[in-house]
Amino acid sequence: MIKHHLNDWLAYLEKLHPSTIDMGLGRLQQVAKKLQLAKPAPLVITVTGTNGKGSTCAFIAALLESQGLSVGIYTSPHLIHYQERIAINQQLVSEDSICHAFEKIEQARGNISLTYFEFGTLAAFLLFQQAHLDAVVLEVGLGGRLDAVNLVDADIAVVTSIGIDHQEWLGNTRESVGFEKAGIFRENHPAVCGDSNPPNTLIEQAKQKKAPFYVRDKDFTLTLEDNHWQWQGINKQGTAQTLSNIPLLNLPMNNAALALQVFSLLDFPWQEHKLINALQHVKVMGRLERHVINYHNKKCTLLLDVAHNPHAANFLANYLKSHPTTGKRYAVFGLLADKDLEGVINPLANLIESWAVAPLSTPRSNTAEHLAQKLQEKELHVTLHNSIVKAIEAQLDSISPEDEIIIFGSFYVVADALQWLNTFK
Numbered sequence: 353m354i355k356h357h358l359n360d361w362l363a364y365l366e367k368l369h370p371s372t373i374d375m376g377l378g379r380l381q382q383v384a385k386k387l388q389l390a391k392p393a394p395l396v397i398t399v400t401g402t403n404g405k406g407s408t409c410a411f412i413a414a415l416l417e418s419q420g421l422s423v424g425i426y427t428s429p430h431l432i433h434y435q436e437r438i439a440i441n442q443q444l445v446s447e448d449s450i451c452h453a454f455e456k457i458e459q460a461r462g463n464i465s466l467t468y469f470e471f472g473t474l475a476a477f478l479l480f481q482q483a484h485l486d487a488v489v490l491e492v493g494l495g496g497r498l499d500a501v502n503l504v505d506a507d508i509a510v511v512t513s514i515g516i517d518h519q520e521w522l523g524n525t526r527e528s529v530g531f532e533k534a535g536i537f538r539e540n541h542p543a544v545c546g547d548s549n550p551p552n553t554l555i556e557q558a559k560q561k562k563a564p565f566y567v568r569d570k571d572f573t574l575t576l577e578d579n580h581w582q583w584q585g586i587n588k589q590g591t592a593q594t595l596s597n598i599p600l601l602n603l604p605m606n607n608a609a610l611a612l613q614v615f616s617l618l619d620f621p622w623q624e625h626k627l628i629n630a631l632q633h634v635k636v637m638g639r640l641e642r643h644v645i646n647y648h649n650k651k652c653t654l655l656l657d658v659a660h661n662p663h664a665a666n667f668l669a670n671y672l673k674s675h676p677t678t679g680k681r682y683a684v685f686g687l688l689a690d691k692d693l694e695g696v697i698n699p700l701a702n703l704i705e706s707w708a709v710a711p712l713s714t715p716r717s718n719t720a721e722h723l724a725q726k727l728q729e730k731e732l733h734v735t736l737h738n739s740i741v742k743a744i745e746a747q748l749d750s751i752s753p754e755d756e757i758i759i760f761g762s763f764y765v766v767a768d769a770l771q772w773l774n775t776f777k
Contacts, residue, residue, distance in 0.1 A: 358447040361454045362434060362468075369467045379464050380503050383474060386460040392480035393424065393488040396504055397614060400492035400533045401512025403663045404546065404607045408512050409489045410634045411603075411611030417441065418630040419620045421486035426476040426501070428469065428493050431638050431767040438476045440483055453478045469493050473500040497535020508614055509536045509543040509563070512607060514551055515663035530554040537563045542588065542617050546610035564588070566613055574609040581605055585613045598628050602640055604667065638766040640671060643773055651753045653677075654744075656769055659760045660687065662695030668760060669699035679754030680705040684743045684769070685723065685761045686712045693718065693726055696761065704758065706750070707734040708743035712764040740768035 430436035435444040453475035534557030548569035558565035572585030583595040641656040659668040683704045709723040720736045727734040737743040
């Protein structure tokens with residue numbers, strides 16, 4: 353089946369498999385064998401975790417590129433364009449390239465059914481293999497052990513954080529989540545953990561696989577100063593490494609610290625100026641993304657962030673506390689129905705003057721009425737709107753120039769906001 357447009361392919365893939373999520377690697381392995389799909393690059397770094405995967409992948413890729421390496425990066429989900437998922441040397445691959453990869457997979461799979469994510473993951477691996485890259489950085493979609501990305505053996509496995517999310521698939525304890533995420537560990541290959549209190553299952557899996565295990569606040573640390581921060585870790589020989597006077601970043605510095613520990617385990621020169629420069633230039637769409645616009649002759653500040661679970665909401669709350677504004681903060685908020693609504697609202701409740709809520713453009717969305725009810729139970733001021741864009745415009749009409757609008761709660765929220773900003777410009 354040959355399709356000429358990426359949107360046609362994506363529509364086809366959404367209906368191809370009876371389940372959106374179907375964990376397991378058996379079907380993928382069969383198709384990969386037919387495609388003669390080998391390791392997509394000599395160096396593979398796989399990243400899992402409850403939060404922080406996207407920025408961690410971006411930091412790792414930037415550090416590798418600072419050494420002159422050709423690097424592919426695979427992340428999900430995308431916000432606006434599917435091509436956001438697959439980049440080579442910071443350039444998104446073309447729609448035509450993805451379509452050609454999809455054609456090869458479609459021809460190879462025969463009667464084997466694949467999910468949307470599995471199809472896309474195979475396409476990324478094919479494109480990386482064809483590009484003859486030096487390294488790839490792969491973001492796990494869900495969990496680790498049974499995720500499609502785990503089809504490829506990681507030379508270094510990375511766990512950003514362990515929290516409770518996707519309970520239907522990963523269980524409702526940190527121990528069960530840790531076990532699933534430790535599934536990306538490989539025998540005798542290092543694993544790096546950004547959670548300073550990893551669950552025992554993660555530790556035990558590292559021991560069983562004889563994987564050297566590096567943990568934040570034990571093997572590597574970051575120290576914040578007024579206008580900069582410092583990092584200390586160890587290389588694979590166990591020798592101390594340091595990086596000093598790093599300017600404060602607009603993305604989570606704990607994820608930058610995690611990326612530095614990963615880099616320190618590789619055989620590259622430790623050139624401080626190159627590493628600092630690489631970290632400073634990392635940007636990730638939809639993560640603490642600030643926009644200042646002129647709206648009806650009024651200067652307005654918007655902060656976009658895909659904080660969609662309690663861990664991410666806590667991080668956003670701490671960021672807001674450490675970056676005070678002279679005015680008030682207003683929220684535009686929407687959330688999927690399967691997320692922990694209370695856990696997302698609670699950290700931010702006292703930081704927001706007024707909430708504008710709206711449904712998301714997916715059947716999985718919470719209703720605006722349900723969101724409003726939960727907020728009103730906490731005696732918070734809330735208004736209901738038909739769409740995220742209407743909610744944004746309502747908040748823009750009500751704020752003063754010194755105020756700030758926080759747009760968060762879901763990838764769908766941020767995607768709608770970014771599309772509106774593109775048309776607004």
